[in-house]
Amino acid sequence: MDMSNEVSMGNEAAFSRACASLVGGVNSPVRSFTSVGGSPFFIREGHGSYVVDIEGRRYLDYVQSYGAIIHGHGDDGVLAAVMDAARKGTTFGAPTLGEVELAERIKAKVPGIDLVRLTSSGTEATMTALRLARGVTGRSKIIKFEGCYHGHSDALLASSGSGVASLGLPASVGVTPAAVLDTIVAPYNELPKIGEDVAAVIVEPVAANMGLVPASAGFLQELRRLATEAGALLIFDEVITGFRIAEGGASTLFGVTPDLWCFGKVIGGGLPVGAVAGPEEIMAYLAPTGPVYQAGTLSGNPLATAAGSAALRQLNSASYRMLAGRAEQLAFGLTKVIEEADLAVQIQRVESLLGIFFADEPVTNYREAVSSVERGIYAHFFHAMLKRGIAMAPGPYEVLFPGLAHTVDDVDKTIDIASAAAVEARDL
Numbered sequence: 001m002d003m004s005n006e007v008s009m010g011n012e013a014a015f016s017r018a019c020a021s022l023v024g025g026v027n028s029p030v031r032s033f034t035s036v037g038g039s040p041f042f043i044r045e046g047h048g049s050y051v052v053d054i055e056g057r058r059y060l061d062y063v064q065s066y067g068a069i070i071h072g073h074g075d076d077g078v079l080a081a082v083m084d085a086a087r088k089g090t091t092f093g094a095p096t097l098g099e100v101e102l103a104e105r106i107k108a109k110v111p112g113i114d115l116v117r118l119t120s121s122g123t124e125a126t127m128t129a130l131r132l133a134r135g136v137t138g139r140s141k142i143i144k145f146e147g148c149y150h151g152h153s154d155a156l157l158a159s160s161g162s163g164v165a166s167l168g169l170p171a172s173v174g175v176t177p178a179a180v181l182d183t184i185v186a187p188y189n190e191l192p193k194i195g196e197d198v199a200a201v202i203v204e205p206v207a208a209n210m211g212l213v214p215a216s217a218g219f220l221q222e223l224r225r226l227a228t229e230a231g232a233l234l235i236f237d238e239v240i241t242g243f244r245i246a247e248g249g250a251s252t253l254f255g256v257t258p259d260l261w262c263f264g265k266v267i268g269g270g271l272p273v274g275a276v277a278g279p280e281e282i283m284a285y286l287a288p289t290g291p292v293y294q295a296g297t298l299s300g301n302p303l304a305t306a307a308g309s310a311a312l313r314q315l316n317s318a319s320y321r322m323l324a325g326r327a328e329q330l331a332f333g334l335t336k337v338i339e340e341a342d343l344a345v346q347i348q349r350v351e352s353l354l355g356i357f358f359a360d361e362p363v364t365n366y367r368e369a370v371s372s373v374e375r376g377i378y379a380h381f382f383h384a385m386l387k388r389g390i391a392m393a394p395g396p397y398e399v400l401f402p403g404l405a406h407t408v409d410d411v412d413k414t415i416d417i418a419s420a421a422a423v424e425a426r427d428l
């Protein structure tokens with residue numbers, strides 16, 4: 001078998017080769033084309049807002065590694081930091097100042113955070129946050145919201161969004177009933193009853209794994225009030241929203257302070273990083289200062305923390321004005337051209353995050369998201385866009401990530417192409 005990557009190989013051949021060695025040819029189900037049909041293209045490289053596949057085709061990329069990239073692919077500042085770090089060694093299993101710097105940068109941007117624990121993924125961050133909340137409160141139950149995705153730990157897979165929703169998987173296969181016994185699932189945008197056995201309520205402050213569903217007015221504020229009243233912790237899963245929808249993320253944008261934050265994506269600058277963060281009185285429960293155990297061989301990895309610090313260092317209030325401006329231009333243009341094609345559409349947007357629902361009315365929860373997706377238009381629109389060079393996520397429950405590398409011209413081009421793609425999707 002020739003295992004070299006130098007031989008020129010088309011996407012179809014690459015996918016066959018991948019399927020022979022990787023489950024379904026991918027390392028994360030959201031990358032498969034299972035829900036839209038067809039097989040994925042293989043990326044050779046990415047520059048700014050574009051990616052190039054192994055056949056040399058260029059796509060304007062709105063996936064941006066599902067939001068892990070905010071400055072565009074191959075950002076100079078991030079690359080320089082990673083290369084500089086790599087020359088000094090890739091991992092030590094001992095403290096480095098790079099970890100401290102990233103934690104300080106997170107603290108500086110988000111009021112209310114005293115201490116940070118870095119992990120290597122968002123999944124680990126949310127899993128740790130739950131264990132910590134249970135450890136601090138001595139309670140067992142957690143409340144999550146239908147259609148929110150918090151990574152793939154057992155307790156949090158119940159009624160999950162993202163790939164779980166796209167593949168229509170019963171979330172509990174392989175998860176024991178005992179593991180989800182303490183997970184209570186509530187509809188998004190409805191206030192749950194928080195009993196005295198509830199350790200924590202975990203929420204995406206802007207739901208971005210069932211398409212883009214904003215929290216309705218007062219929802220987060222009321223959750224905060226109810227959680228406090230019940231003695232439960234409020235956990236904001238800001239793995240997507242953190243440092244993307246505002247300089248301080250959702251808690252600063254909405255003026256609601258949770259007890260714990262989970263971060264990922266942007267704070268790793270495109271390398272694997274997650275974080276759980278909060279006030280000292282809660283965070284100090286984690287080992288080694290407290291009894292709640294959590295660890296990681298590669299946690300706070302020097303390359304990842306260098307990339308993350310470089311990404312955060314380059315973000316300021318002007319970045320967020322620019323991001324929101326691009327997203328607004330995109331949302332306005334997409335709505336116009338898709339409606340002109342006589343398709344009912346809701347482009348839902350919070351700052352720079354947006355999602356496309358082919359629906360008559362705004363979507364406010366998972367049930368409504370599912371009924372919009374069941375119209376089946378997204379898959380057609382996705383392919384119509386892709387063949388014209390615009391890459392969106394190959395799943396109807398994901399969002400678009402316009403970033404700092406997307407230019408006004410990129411967005412104009414996207415809207416032009418969407419005009420033709422919408423007509424094609426309607427006629428299929």
Ligand code: PMP
Binds near residue numbers: 122149162204238240
């Ligand atoms: N929480 C949210 C809100 C997410 O969107 C994701 C990933 N898309 C996760 C947690 C899990 O992060 P990771 O994939 O890094 O484990």
